[in-house]
Amino acid sequence: MSREMRRHPAVTRADKRGRRGIPHAAQRAAPGRAKGGILSWRPRWITDIITELRKVVWPTRQDTLHLTVVVLIVATVIGVALGGLDLGFAWLAEHILLR
Numbered sequence: 728m729s730r731e732m733r734r735h736p737a738v739t740r741a742d743k744r745g746r747r748g749i750p751h752a753a754q755r756a757a758p759g760r761a762k763g764g765i766l767s768w769r770p771r772w773i774t775d776i777i778t779e780l781r782k783v784v785w786p787t788r789q790d791t792l793h794l795t796v797v798v799l800i801v802a803t804v805i806g807v808a809l810g811g812l813d814l815g816f817a818w819l820a821e822h823i824l825l826r
Contacts, residue, residue, distance in 0.1 A: 786794070
């Protein structure tokens with residue numbers, strides 16, 4: 728392989744067209760030529776959202792149940808702690824500050 732070939736490798740067809748191999752303008756079907764009807768054409772951002780959602784690794788049912796229990800326990804503990812502080816400040820205001 729020559730030095731020139733290493734510096735400037737051959738550009739493939741997908742490289743010329745962009746990240747997905749198809750230029751943005753070519754993704755849209757020509758008017759009246761849509762294969763799936765009027766609903767087959769979607770804006771690119773909707774297609775990107777669908778693509779990203781397919782990559783998501785969803786938690787298992789067991790993970791979801793475990794994390795829900797953790798959230799409920801932490802919320803209860805914080806609620807009891809804040810309630811206790813509120814009662815303490817109310818007692819303090821009533822018996823010391825307002826006498």
